[in-house]
Amino acid sequence: MSRPSPGGLNVRGLTVAYGHARGAPEVLRDVDLRIRPGETVGLVGESGSGKSTLALAVLRSLPGEGRIVRGTVHVGGDDVGALSADGLRDLWRRRVKLVPQNPLPSMNPSLPVGRQLAESSDPDRPARANRERIDAMLDSVGLPDPPRIRRAYPFELSGGQQQRVLIAMALLTEPELLILDEPTTNLDVTTEAAILELVRERVRNERTAVLYVSHSLAVVAQLCDRVDVLYAGDLVERAPAAAFYDAPLHPYAAGLLAAVPKLERPDGRRAQIRGMEGRIPDPAFRPGGCAFAPRCPLAIDACREERPPLFDAGDGRSVSCIRWDGIASGELRPVPPADASDRRGSHDRPVALVAEGIEKRYPVRRSVLDRLRGRPAPSVRALRGVDLTVRHGRTLGLVGESGSGKSTFARAAIGLDPASSGRFTLGGDRLPPALARRDRATLRRLQMVFQSSEEALNPHRTVGDTLRRPFVHLAGLSRDEADQRVEDLLHAVRLGSDFAQRTPDQLSGGEKQRVAVARAFASEPDAILFDESVSGLDVSVQAAILTLLEDLQEEREVSYLFVGHDLAVVAHLADHVAVLYLGQVMEDGSTDAVLRPPYHPYTEALLAAVPRPDPALRPDRPPLQGDLPDPREAVRGCPFASRCPRVIPETCHDEPPPLRTHEDADLRILCHHPLPDLLAVQRDLATPAPAGETP
Amino acid sequence: MIRYLLRRLAFLGLTVILVSMLVFAVTQLLPGDPARILLGREAGAAALAEVRRDLGLDQPVPVQYGRWAFAFASGDWGTSYASGQAIRPLVTQRMRASMRLAGLTLLIAVPLALLLGVVAALYVDRWPDTLVSVSALAVVGLPEFVTGLVLIQIFSFQLGWLPANASVAPDATFLQTLPQLILPAVTATLVMLAYVARLTRASVVEEMRRPYVRTARLKGIRPGALLRRHVLRNALLPAITVIAISFGWLISGLIVVENVFNYPGLGRLLTFAIDRRDLPMLQAITLVAVLAFALANLLADLAYAWLDPRIRLA
Numbered sequence A: 001m002s003r004p005s006p007g008g009l010n011v012r013g014l015t016v017a018y019g020h021a022r023g024a025p026e027v028l029r030d031v032d033l034r035i036r037p038g039e040t041v042g043l044v045g046e047s048g049s050g051k052s053t054l055a056l057a058v059l060r061s062l063p064g065e066g067r068i069v070r071g072t073v074h075v076g077g078d079d080v081g082a083l084s085a086d087g088l089r090d091l092w093r094r095r096v097k098l099v100p101q102n103p104l105p106s107m108n109p110s111l112p113v114g115r116q117l118a119e120s121s122d123p124d125r126p127a128r129a130n131r132e133r134i135d136a137m138l139d140s141v142g143l144p145d146p147p148r149i150r151r152a153y154p155f156e157l158s159g160g161q162q163q164r165v166l167i168a169m170a171l172l173t174e175p176e177l178l179i180l181d182e183p184t185t186n187l188d189v190t191t192e193a194a195i196l197e198l199v200r201e202r203v204r205n206e207r208t209a210v211l212y213v214s215h216s217l218a219v220v221a222q223l224c225d226r227v228d229v230l231y232a233g234d235l236v237e238r239a240p241a242a243a244f245y246d247a248p249l250h251p252y253a254a255g256l257l258a259a260v261p262k263l264e265r266p267d268g269r270r271a272q273i274r275g276m277e278g279r280i281p282d283p284a285f286r287p288g289g290c291a292f293a294p295r296c297p298l299a300i301d302a303c304r305e306e307r308p309p310l311f312d313a314g315d316g317r318s319v320s321c322i323r324w325d326g327i328a329s330g331e332l333r334p335v336p337p338a339d340a341s342d343r344r345g346s347h348d349r350p351v352a353l354v355a356e357g358i359e360k361r362y363p364v365r366r367s368v369l370d371r372l373r374g375r376p377a378p379s380v381r382a383l384r385g386v387d388l389t390v391r392h393g394r395t396l397g398l399v400g401e402s403g404s405g406k407s408t409f410a411r412a413a414i415g416l417d418p419a420s421s422g423r424f425t426l427g428g429d430r431l432p433p434a435l436a437r438r439d440r441a442t443l444r445r446l447q448m449v450f451q452s453s454e455e456a457l458n459p460h461r462t463v464g465d466t467l468r469r470p471f472v473h474l475a476g477l478s479r480d481e482a483d484q485r486v487e488d489l490l491h492a493v494r495l496g497s498d499f500a501q502r503t504p505d506q507l508s509g510g511e512k513q514r515v516a517v518a519r520a521f522a523s524e525p526d527a528i529l530f531d532e533s534v535s536g537l538d539v540s541v542q543a544a545i546l547t548l549l550e551d552l553q554e555e556r557e558v559s560y561l562f563v564g565h566d567l568a569v570v571a572h573l574a575d576h577v578a579v580l581y582l583g584q585v586m587e588d589g590s591t592d593a594v595l596r597p598p599y600h601p602y603t604e605a606l607l608a609a610v611p612r613p614d615p616a617l618r619p620d621r622p623p624l625q626g627d628l629p630d631p632r633e634a635v636r637g638c639p640f641a642s643r644c645p646r647v648i649p650e651t652c653h654d655e656p657p658p659l660r661t662h663e664d665a666d667l668r669i670l671c672h673h674p675l676p677d678l679l680a681v682q683r684d685l686a687t688p689a690p691a692g693e694t695p
Numbered sequence B: 001m002i003r004y005l006l007r008r009l010a011f012l013g014l015t016v017i018l019v020s021m022l023v024f025a026v027t028q029l030l031p032g033d034p035a036r037i038l039l040g041r042e043a044g045a046a047a048l049a050e051v052r053r054d055l056g057l058d059q060p061v062p063v064q065y066g067r068w069a070f071a072f073a074s075g076d077w078g079t080s081y082a083s084g085q086a087i088r089p090l091v092t093q094r095m096r097a098s099m100r101l102a103g104l105t106l107l108i109a110v111p112l113a114l115l116l117g118v119v120a121a122l123y124v125d126r127w128p129d130t131l132v133s134v135s136a137l138a139v140v141g142l143p144e145f146v147t148g149l150v151l152i153q154i155f156s157f158q159l160g161w162l163p164a165n166a167s168v169a170p171d172a173t174f175l176q177t178l179p180q181l182i183l184p185a186v187t188a189t190l191v192m193l194a195y196v197a198r199l200t201r202a203s204v205v206e207e208m209r210r211p212y213v214r215t216a217r218l219k220g221i222r223p224g225a226l227l228r229r230h231v232l233r234n235a236l237l238p239a240i241t242v243i244a245i246s247f248g249w250l251i252s253g254l255i256v257v258e259n260v261f262n263y264p265g266l267g268r269l270l271t272f273a274i275d276r277r278d279l280p281m282l283q284a285i286t287l288v289a290v291l292a293f294a295l296a297n298l299l300a301d302l303a304y305a306w307l308d309p310r311i312r313l314a
Helices: A051-058 A085-095 A113-121 A131-140 A146-151 A159-171 A189-203 A217-221 A241-246 A251-258 A301-305 A324-328 A368-373 A406-414 A440-445 A463-474 A479-492 A497-501 A509-522 A539-556 A567-573 A591-595 A601-609 A649-654 A675-686 B002-029 B034-039 B045-055 B061-073 B087-122 B127-141 B144-158 B174-208 B211-217 B223-261 B266-275 B279-307
Strands: A009-018 A026-035 A040-044 A066-075 A096-099 A177-181 A209-214 A226-231 A234-240 A311-314 A317-319 A351-363 A379-391 A395-399 A421-426 A446-449 A527-531 A559-564 A576-581 A584-590 A659-661 A667-670
Touching: A009 A051, A026 A040, A026 A051, A026 A066, A026 A209, A026 A234, A040 A051, A040 A217, A051 A066, A051 A177, A051 A209, A085 A096, A096 A159, A113 A131, A113 A146, A113 A159, A131 A146, A131 A159, A159 A189, A177 A189, A189 A209, A189 A601, A209 A217, A217 A241, A217 A251, A226 A241, A226 A251, A234 A241, A234 A251, A251 A539, A311 A324, A351 A406, A351 A559, A379 A395, A379 A406, A379 A559, A379 A576, A379 A584, A395 A406, A395 A567, A406 A446, A406 A527, A406 A559, A440 A446, A440 A463, A446 A509, A463 A479, A463 A497, A463 A509, A479 A497, A479 A509, A509 A539, A539 A559, A539 A567, A559 A567, A567 A576, A567 A591, A567 A601, A576 A591, A576 A601, A584 A591, A584 A601, B002 B061, B002 B279, B034 B045, B061 B279, B087 B127, B087 B174, B087 B223, B087 B266, B087 B279, B127 B174, B144 B174, B144 B223, B174 B223, B211 B223, B223 B266, B223 B279, B266 B279
Parallel strands: A040 A209, A040 A226, A096 A177, A177 A209, A395 A559, A395 A576, A446 A527, A527 A559
Antiparallel strands: A009 A026, A009 A066, A226 A234, A234 A317, A311 A317, A351 A379, A351 A421, A576 A584, A584 A667, A659 A667
């Protein structure tokens, strides 16, 4: 074995297993990983691919029974496995830092943020840590008013601020190796863009090796020099970013890339996305031969016989596929070329779900003192007069950040959280505001799929039980008839009949969401509301669910309201898009019109925030800064004025913006700027040079 | 926080009122006529009627309750049927004795239980954990009169270290009574020890698995500081509530323990009152015990709210 060159991270033949039994399944197999100082490497794979295990194994911090079976990890030339307890602590203190997924649970809930930062800078004497240095660091990660942040408890900060604090914590000691483990996974697209910008600008420097772990190839494209793809614990492809995104060599990598919803197509038509069939195998049941073979469209008999080695494909690329040269030459296509389809018009369609003047006010608690003084009860206006129309057999996409009111709108429509005023109609029939007041026929006609099917499915009931209930209780079918319908439903959502016997804990995230979709379709509804129903899923799974929803809509003529924060995902499915900000529709129109200039400045920011799976398409404008303003504060002018990059100083803050309608396109924009001006801004931006091609 | 405090206080008041009604109702349902208990079996009808009128027993029940509750609140707890003495001085004196025993018990039980729980959690599924869990379960299965008698047998009769009888003089100081208090306190400790220790263990184990503990460990903090600054801070919060709840067990445990050791506390007074069907005494003792339990829970809730910034600042 040759001596590893010093500097950065050097992982050789790393194999990790859980449990000490002889045949304990290996969750990582012979993985090599090299990151030089100053280099950023993206580690990509679906949930269960072993990427977080790799990150934790590098830190020698595997949970529970996890252990390194063989292989070595060197950081800056030091063998991490050979370090004493003190040596390891010293490595953790200064040289290697982890920015974890889910910032809130990663911080101590009962210690102020400042204490936790101080502890990072001086673990033995946090009280004596250099406060000025901490403030300077907080400031440099874009947190205004550092003393206030230091005094705050983690739960008092927004998700984006929490993640900035954790990044500040990691940067305080100028580490040699920085591992970011899905740092943006549960954040809004806008917050994600701001964090990615921060990583690009602040984290990268000549002496730090950065490992960025993510399930999203689009996110990794935004900042990595090289990409490593992991599948079921095996490294299947490694390549420089530009070459990789141009044409991935491994069928799995190609499949992942094809699953990313794309906003741009040269012809403006809608690109198909493809989910991958099947799921990542449990390491205990990994097939012999290539682990990906059961899901691979190019698999041949030879693939199933022997585990493929890592082939050198030249230009610094490696791939673990015996058919790689055929793929490289273009002879074999791991993913059929993306079809494009025209977006569907919807104006001739009859209306399905209509919302008129929907208002939602929440009372704000007054202090005892205010009550005694007789101050009026303030209220938060979560929805401010929302008018929207979902057409029959079509999809309306509702997009906005957390706090925009989009989920409030969906919950008001289904009646879980009735609107304060305004009315909903379905096919012309007025819906009673509260769920409890709706009769069975109405309940049947409108269904909802939630974000977390984890919580929406009863853990003690089998899938069959859950799906059978509406047939038995709402439709009054016999047990045999109901069983037949359950089987049809499972088939419709591409699950086998054997799924009827399973309980939710035996399902993957995507399978649970399929069951939730099946449950919504069980009553043969006219319309279905989807509230962030694909957020939090792996990109590959998300693509499969989106495709399923498209097919089901085609077959069954059901109308969708699809709520989400990612404009690329929403626009992929929707025929019509509405952009919500602080409870007001800022822009709405056909998807084509919304994706083309003129843009509302907020829509423009949301579009810019969507990560593109292409290193050449990095954002050409600064991400939206800050969080949504406090909804309790009264808005006089335009709600977006406080964050708008195109704000007209006095007008926007003081006067409510007019609703402007585009003459030929199906488009309405709520803005002080006239539409021709908004159009001109984009032309000026586009003329100097095509984005990303500056020499 | 002030709003929270006011709400908890109102809640406490309501609890006390409801319990007082319940206590009153239950004593009403008990068999036996107080007048007859007072006058004896051979009393004539006229005498009985007169005593009933004196005691207000001829009034409608709500009026009786109102009078009783008002008198109780204004400090007149009535006179004992059995001895004819005023109840309040007797009950408060016995309560002080019981508090002394309860205080010593908590002083032994709480730190010991927390220590055992934390040790078990740190060695989860290894021998110290098994030892703590098994012995805790073994002890909790034995009733207090058994453990008490076993302790007396060993430490009083065999070794002769500590007195078996804890019948102390009412005016003795704490230090003077300490030798007599130890055996009863240890017996009462065993009542609540297992429960608090096991819940502490569960709480620490759960907390150690949280992501913030990993964050802290990866800062390079030494294990001792990690446990002190991070784990215990959060893991011991639920223990506060558990201790307050087990305070209820302790109260009922004391009734038995005081009788076993012949200790002149509220528990002994209670068995005495039951024997004699001394209704006013029973009512007073029950109310005082419930009030103590409710106050303990209030204090626990406030301590919890104060220590958890998520409640304090919300």
